[in-house]
Amino acid sequence: MYNFTYHRPKSLAEAAALLAQSEDAKLMAGGQTYLPTLKQRLAQPSDIIDLGAVAELKGIKEEAGGITIGAMTRHADVAHSEVVRRVIPALAALAEDIGDPQVRHRGTIGGSISNNDPAADYPAAVVALNATVRTNKREIPADQFFTGMFETALERDEIVTAVHFPKPEKAAYVKFPNPASRYAVVGVFVARTGGAVRVAVTGAAPCVFRWTEAEQALGSSFTPSALDNAGIDADNLNNDIHASAEYRAHLVKVMAKRAVEAAA
Ligand SMILES: Cc1cc2nc3c(=O)[nH]c(=O)nc-3n(C[C@H](O)[C@H](O)[C@H](O)COP(=O)(O)OP(=O)(O)OC[C@H]3O[C@@H](n4cnc5c(N)ncnc54)[C@H](O)[C@@H]3O)c2cc1C
Numbered sequence: 214m215y216n217f218t219y220h221r222p223k224s225l226a227e228a229a230a231l232l233a234q235s236e237d238a239k240l241m242a243g244g245q246t247y248l249p250t251l252k253q254r255l256a257q258p259s260d261i262i263d264l265g266a267v268a269e270l271k272g273i274k275e276e277a278g279g280i281t282i283g284a285m286t287r288h289a290d291v292a293h294s295e296v297v298r299r300v301i302p303a304l305a306a307l308a309e310d311i312g313d314p315q316v317r318h319r320g321t322i323g324g325s326i327s328n329n330d331p332a333a334d335y336p337a338a339v340v341a342l343n344a345t346v347r348t349n350k351r352e353i354p355a356d357q358f359f360t361g362m363f364e365t366a367l368e369r370d371e372i373v374t375a376v377h378f379p380k381p382e383k384a385a386y387v388k389f390p391n392p393a394s395r396y397a398v399v400g401v402f403v404a405r406t407g408g409a410v411r412v413a414v415t416g417a418a419p420c421v422f423r424w425t426e427a428e429q430a431l432g433s434s435f436t437p438s439a440l441d442n443a444g445i446d447a448d449n450l451n452n453d454i455h456a457s458a459e460y461r462a463h464l465v466k467v468m469a470k471r472a473v474e475a476a477a
Pocket residue numbers: 239240241242243244245246247248264284285288310311312313316319320321322323324325327328332333334335367371372373374394395396397
């Protein structure tokens with residue numbers, strides 16, 4: 214048994230002030246990862262700051278030729294959003310395939326990217342679509358946000374407020390899911406925006422990464438067969454009970470080809 218003080222601020226300013234007050238305070242979004250972490254005693258914060266009542270962190274809007282999604286927007290809301298389905302249907306499809314209905318109705322985009330689980334789906338979309346992560350302090354480009362396994366560029370007292378996704382010309386996400394959790398054993402998001410192709414891989418390594426060899430091949434010819442000779446080094450991939458590194462390398466290519474086919 215341990216004690217913490219529970220806070221439910223009503224504004225971003227209030228949440229930021231609470232977070233700045235204590236070194237051990239932690240934010241909570243939908244609690245999908247954080248509550249199990251607490252139950253297992255892997256975290257013992259002095260204060261929990263529940264963002265659930267901060268209305269300004271919720272919602273989806275069309276903005277600057279793309280979509281801006283508030284950090285506290287649930288996966289189910291992204292999946293069912295008319296705006297997301299119309300502007301970036303691949304993002305709605307990704308959200309629709311996260312976990313189960315309970316997870317999708319509690320989990321949030323801000324919690325997902327802040328947590329940066331190596332097998333989470335959203336990091337692949339953020340990187341492939343070259344999104345910008347907005348916080349209460351600054352804007353962080355996708356390529357600088359995810360820094361390692363469960364690690365991000367966020368400072369201790371920083372709150373993700375929204376993610377801005379530019380509209381791509383073509384995009385698709387295909388994953389090979391763990392059949393129990395639906396987390397990605399391997400997931401590949403392919404996007405072409407302003408003529409530039411980006412390929413982001415999740416689930417395969419300790420952190421989401423760009424498969425640059427595939428990006429170059431697809432830049433010349435946006436077809437599945439363009440990936441026939443693109444190399445992927447199994448030495449840098451995860452090797453665990455779910456899949457060997459060699460099998461993951463195989464899956465990366467298969468998922469990428471399927472994503473190109475779906476996007477073309
Ligand atoms: C059974 C199960 C299956 C799942 N399957 C999938 C899946 O298939 N694909 C997938 O991608 N994910 C999956 N998830 C993860 C889930 O979708 C959530 O995105 C993830 O658990 C984060 O949950 P949350 O948004 O409730 O954040 P929380 O658990 O509340 O918080 C997670 C972390 O982020 C921090 N945080 C939260 N919000 C912010 C913010 N605005 N700014 C800064 N830091 C913040 C918290 O302090 C905490 O450290 C699954 C989870 C479960 C439990």
